[in-house]
Amino acid sequence: MAAGNPVLGALQRPLRLAFAHAEKLLDRVFPGHWNPLYNLGTLGFFMYWIVAGTGIYLYIFFDTGLTEAYDSVEYMTNDQWYLAGVMRSLHRYASDAMVLFMIIHIVREFSLDRYRGSRWFSWLTGAPVIVLLFVSGITGYWLVWDRLAQYIAVKTTEFFDWLPIFGAPIAANFVTPASLDDRFFSLMIFLHIAAPLFLLFMLWIHLQRISRARSNPPRGLALGISAALLALAIVKPAVSQAPADLSVMVTSIKFDWFYIGLYPLVDIWSAGAVWGALAFFGLTLIVMPWMPPMRRPAAAEVHLEHCNGCRRCVEDCPYGAVTMQPRTDGANFDLEATVDPDLCVSCGICSGACPSSMPFRRRSELVSGIELPDFTIADLRRRLHKASEKITGDVRIVLIGCDNAARVERLTGPCVAAVSLPCSGMLPPPFIDYILARGLADGVFITGCREGSCYNRFGQTWANQRIDRERDPYLRRRVPRERIARYWAGPADDRVLAREIEDFAERLRALPAPQAVPDMSVVDKVGAQ
Numbered sequence: 001m002a003a004g005n006p007v008l009g010a011l012q013r014p015l016r017l018a019f020a021h022a023e024k025l026l027d028r029v030f031p032g033h034w035n036p037l038y039n040l041g042t043l044g045f046f047m048y049w050i051v052a053g054t055g056i057y058l059y060i061f062f063d064t065g066l067t068e069a070y071d072s073v074e075y076m077t078n079d080q081w082y083l084a085g086v087m088r089s090l091h092r093y094a095s096d097a098m099v100l101f102m103i104i105h106i107v108r109e110f111s112l113d114r115y116r117g118s119r120w121f122s123w124l125t126g127a128p129v130i131v132l133l134f135v136s137g138i139t140g141y142w143l144v145w146d147r148l149a150q151y152i153a154v155k156t157t158e159f160f161d162w163l164p165i166f167g168a169p170i171a172a173n174f175v176t177p178a179s180l181d182d183r184f185f186s187l188m189i190f191l192h193i194a195a196p197l198f199l200l201f202m203l204w205i206h207l208q209r210i211s212r213a214r215s216n217p218p219r220g221l222a223l224g225i226s227a228a229l230l231a232l233a234i235v236k237p238a239v240s241q242a243p244a245d246l247s248v249m250v251t252s253i254k255f256d257w258f259y260i261g262l263y264p265l266v267d268i269w270s271a272g273a274v275w276g277a278l279a280f281f282g283l284t285l286i287v288m289p290w291m292p293p294m295r296r297p298a299a300a301e302v303h304l305e306h307c308n309g310c311r312r313c314v315e316d317c318p319y320g321a322v323t324m325q326p327r328t329d330g331a332n333f334d335l336e337a338t339v340d341p342d343l344c345v346s347c348g349i350c351s352g353a354c355p356s357s358m359p360f361r362r363r364s365e366l367v368s369g370i371e372l373p374d375f376t377i378a379d380l381r382r383r384l385h386k387a388s389e390k391i392t393g394d395v396r397i398v399l400i401g402c403d404n405a406a407r408v409e410r411l412t413g414p415c416v417a418a419v420s421l422p423c424s425g426m427l428p429p430p431f432i433d434y435i436l437a438r439g440l441a442d443g444v445f446i447t448g449c450r451e452g453s454c455y456n457r458f459g460q461t462w463a464n465q466r467i468d469r470e471r472d473p474y475l476r477r478r479v480p481r482e483r484i485a486r487y488w489a490g491p492a493d494d495r496v497l498a499r500e501i502e503d504f505a506e507r508l509r510a511l512p513a514p515q516a517v518p519d520m521s522v523v524d525k526v527g528a529q
């Protein structure tokens, strides 16, 4: 992980480790890609759809009059408990869950340092989502018009009255029953419908700069969460408190900490202090992507003389940073790849996809059609040779890892030398062939982020598919599969990864000595494999 701001970095490290342990634990409970911590964004979306669906049903029975609202909610909760009542509970609990998933999502993205550089857009467009989600939830509580709504109404208006923006204090609306009119209530209903719609629009924008964005969780996870919410709705239905009565002061209420958890602070501190804290938090969130140091790894570069316009880099780039455009160099291909440096996160996945990332070259310099200037394909070949020279043990393993997962350099020894890449998806499959065919090692061990949690979204998926011959560029059939091992491991998995490597070494020891592989033909032509 790239080093960022030292203060934020000191916060990130323990958080990252805590997430790594929690992810490991949840991986035991949730099979495959179902781990909720890998699906926080998609779960947020899923909660949104539950809230929207149940909200539409509730609106059919909701009476918008100031005096009738409470009774209509009571009717739904008690008389039609089996449907409207359950819908109400689902509406409440899914809204709470959306806040929870969002908060964990923000903290996880922050801990992973995924808010800077080209990722600033996803981070910044998250900020209005936070505001809109709270506006949606708080105005929803208001509509029930019970004691909790009364508390929220009084505290919110007092809080806003601190700002010198309203001519007359809006809290005056809630002084006596006579001072409140239907218009204020209609405004809340309008906000409770408009804010979620705008929220959905902002979520759509939030996903605009990543390719193949997922907005649906895996089906099994979605079913499991739905069942859990339904069970909660039946066991502990959401109910109203006593009806609002502006002639009495609210002294005790049951609280919802997800949406109004900060309200007591207005009394403990003051409205001004809470505004100050919110402004500080909001501004910090907004400027975080641009906090010094502003070091940013160089974006991928295209070398036209090695690009045949095959589009593989476009297909594999997780951040939509590569596009094709008409050829500009007169070569006999229609299209050429072009990189938008503002979108590129320097993961190197594109160079893992390029057919020109072919290490078996003798006559010409090794250059790929697309590669990272700070870590070229020629650098990779050089580092592999250097790593291979360090191995002195009875069995020789090259361990290829990723900078964002388990630290492979900690796992080296007489039998193991390591090379770490910006992402496991940067490894072109011909390099595995090359390591074994050229006798650089007896086996290749590939590791990277835990299954389903790739730091660069698709690096691990593409690496798996290329090795399993499901995705171009395929690993050649002739490569002995028993000499390749894969284990996806996070930063907290050093020990288990070490054990897996040791097991692999044992398996390699039991194999007959590697067969001499016929030397590969010299491949210099663009796109040849």
Ligand code: HEM
Residues within 6 Å of the ligand: 040, 041, 042, 043, 044, 045, 098, 101, 102, 105, 106, 109, 114, 115, 119, 122, 123, 124, 125, 126, 127, 129, 130, 133, 203, 206, 207, 210, 212, 213, 214, 215, 285, 455, 456, 457
């Ligand atoms: C409930 C509200 C939110 C939902 C439903 C949501 C959903 C998502 C989804 C679905 C993704 C894409 C995941 C993928 O396909 O890889 C994503 C990415 C991201 N989100 Fe959110 N998000 C929410 C709020 C926020 C907030 C408030 C922030 C930060 C202030 C934030 C920061 C990010 C970042 C930085 C990424 C990009 C990660 C990357 O570059 O791979 N999100 N979000």
Ligand code: SF4
Residues within 6 Å of the ligand: 299, 300, 316, 317, 318, 319, 320, 321, 322, 339, 343, 344, 345, 346, 347, 348, 349, 350, 351
């Ligand atoms: S390094 Fe390549 S794959 Fe990664 S974001 Fe940049 S262009 Fe896309």
Ligand code: SF4
Residues within 6 Å of the ligand: 302, 306, 307, 308, 309, 310, 311, 312, 313, 314, 336, 337, 350, 353, 354, 355, 356, 369, 370
């Ligand atoms: S040859 Fe390489 S750089 Fe050119 S389009 Fe194909 S993958 Fe991209």
